[in-house]
Amino acid sequence: MxxxxxxxxxxxxxxxxxxxxxxxxxxxxxxxxxxxxxxxxxxxxxxxxxxxxxxxxxxxxxxxxxxxxxxxxxxxxxxxxxxxxxQAEPRGLLRVTVSPSFGMAEIMPLIPGFLKQHSAVKIELNMSAHVTDLVKEGFDVAIRIGEMPDARLVAKELGIRRLITAAAPGYLSQHGTPRRPDDLPTYNCLVLLNANTGMPIDWLFNKGRTEQRMRPHGNFLTTSSSALATAATAGVGIMQALEFNIREELADGRLVSVLEEFEVSGPKPFILFPENRRLTPKVRLFIDYISERLGGAV
Structure with a gap:
């Protein structure tokens, strides 16, 4: 030839x-x-x-x-x-940006293990809910939940997370337990705001073969999933969140899930990196490390 x-x-x-x-x-x-x-x-x-x-x-x-x-x-x-x-040892600064709630619940527990395996790598972890321009701001990797409109980025899925609707036992004892999503307008539904737009994030439910979307209304609104969980455990009202945001509260009984038969999968988390940039060993290893442990495949 x-x-x-x-x-x-x-x-x-x-x-x-x-x-x-x-x-x-x-x-x-x-x-x-x-x-x-x-x-x-x-x-x-x-x-x-x-x-x-x-x-x-x-x-x-x-x-x-x-x-x-x-x-x-x-x-x-x-x-x-x-x-x-x-064949090269990964080394140098690795700049990662991740949304705060997902970062604390899912990413931060994995960081020490990665650093122990790769002692010549230094990680700068930026926790921010705001959408970041990776290329402009010099980040190697972003981890975000939901759709990413930036066509310059490659997005690798990190598994599926459930959306849980939950409330404190005391709140349910006082106000009763909703049996279907249509019951929720009579309850105090705590509102999570999109940190970038300031708009309320709709609640999602399974309705047969279709997805039912509902705009929550209540007396507490916040951009913080952690603050929302604190209000819910204090008995202020009902909340909906991705499972990792309230894992501990569900495990110890401070919150109990409701409307389980109507649960749907929530927005998917992704690990993102620039499309036209050749990955250095430290970036490739970090992407593989996170993906393998959170259910994604690169």
Whole structure:
């Protein structure tokens, strides 16, 4: 398959539209480049370039071939880089941003284990509910819940989390237990606000094969899931949250779940990183480490 030896010179000529510039890049003579291209065209049985004394342009077949060749070279470089990085010890600063509630409940318990395995890595953990521009602000990784509109990011799912509707036993003893979502307007429903928009986050329920969405109304509104749980355990009202936000309160009985037959999966957590940035060993290892432990696969 001698034609493979001509791919790199071909791509350089296609990019520069010049045999001379391509030859300079490759460290060989223009005549050698011309000879390689002519042989490649002969092997393929088609003309790749239209040549004149003043210009070199791709034919239609040459354009299609160049796009495929560039992908091949990019894949080869990625493979080479991955091999080099696999042999390198991960080190340096790793900047991670994560929403506070998910960060404390799910990510922070995993950080010590990662640092013990990779002692040359230093982690800066930014806990913020605000959407962050990874590229602009210099973060390596973001961990967020729900859809991410930034097309520049690759998103890897970190499993599924249940949405739990819950209240304190004392509140239910005083006000009764709701039997269906339609009962909730008669209860004090504690409101979680979106930290970026300030809008109330709707409650979700399973209604047969469809999803029922309900806007909660109550006398306490907050952007903090932790504050919402504190109010609920104090008997202020009913709350809905992803399971990890109230795991301890459910385990020790300070909160009890209601409407379990109407439960749905909540917004999915994702680990995100820039699409066009080659991952360094520390970033790749961190993504794999978190994904393996939280149910995602990279």
């Amino acid at each position: 001698d034609e493979f030896s001509g791919i790199l010179p071909f791509v350089h000529v296609a990019e520069t539209r010049s045999f001379t510039v391509a030859a300079h890049r490759l460290g060989i003579s223009p005549s050698a480049v011309s000879k390689v291209i002519s042989k490649l065209e002969g092997d393929l049985g088609t003309r790749l370039f239209t040549r004149s004394s003043r210009s070199v342009t791709l034919t239609q077949e040459g354009q299609a071939f160049s796009e495929r060749c560039r992908r091949i070279i990019s894949d080869m470089e990625d493979a080479r880089q991955a091999l080099v990085q696999a």
